[in-house]
Amino acid sequence: MTNLYEKYKDDPEMLVAISDREGNIAMLEDIFFISKKLDIHYVSADKWNWLHQCNLICAAPLSVVEFYIKHGVEINAQDMYGMTPLHYALRSKNIDAAIALLKAGANPNLPNERGITPLSYINGFPERLDLLQLMLDNGGDVDFFTGQHGILEGIKKYRSQDPKFKPVIELMEKYSKKGI
Template sequence: MAKQNKNQTFEERYQELYEKDFDLQATAANREEDLSLLKKLFFEEKKLDILEKTPKEKWNWLHRCNLLSAAPLSVVQFYIDHGVEVNAQDMYGMTPLHYAMRSKNVDGAIALLNAGAAPNIPNRDGLIPLSMIGYIREHLDVLELMLKNGGDVHYEYQNEGSVLERYKPRGDETRNIAIYDMMLKYS
């Protein structure tokens, strides 16, 4: 009985916090693809500013929706359609495209690229979204779109060679052949 009361208390406390925390509501709406709640929070009740960035990290809503896991395409497109900056860099130099690639969000990356996201913006460590293609190596459509959008296969990363050189198959390795061959076409 005490455990049930504790759980009930936790759930009640969470609900109380959730009702007061509009950022938490938007984050849950991102994950749950609840566009009606996002519209309500940003436009109807104006509880949040869709163009605002977090004070410390400088994350906009396109950064935040792919921060921990891949956001549904409709959520990424919602933020793009409402003018959230696709090439904004956070305190780490990461763009929304970096986060989409890191979370393996193929559809989100394509939407960002179609909206003008640049594949060559380096983060503070010099990593560009194009060099992250290995996260989703089976999705050559994303690579091709990055290359068509000016992806620089000759970009040098931390004295480790160019993106093209880093994806050059070594010995019997076959996993990067398709990536390397496509990059060669654009080199």
């Protein structure tokens, strides 16, 4: 990959993308703090910050996500689609990044423009009760209305016959204010 760094040496945005993918923290530190080619708090016209962008295409290494969190990149910023860095981490199946964001205070209840909250993504990870518990500990609203039904109600309606979802449903029921 060294040839990519050489090829894009005059394109700091591309160098960030490559460094994000490879976990090259030294390069990120150079770009943002030593040579100061880019601002770590930059937000694009699409309202993407660096935490959005690092998981936009593929899962960034945990060290990259932690780097941006450590340097104060906004963890609950919503882009033009209403997506937060937590949405993108979960969409890219980057559970380690999602956990780091949640531990840093990411809100699992912020809906995107389609009404999907990060908590809704538990449908893709029913075996990760640790992730679900962390979202619930961060105030995850299992009764959040998605436009058709609450999150828990939908999981019960469509997933209750799947044994993988039994522990998910049981845990979420403890947090439901509807008593369903």
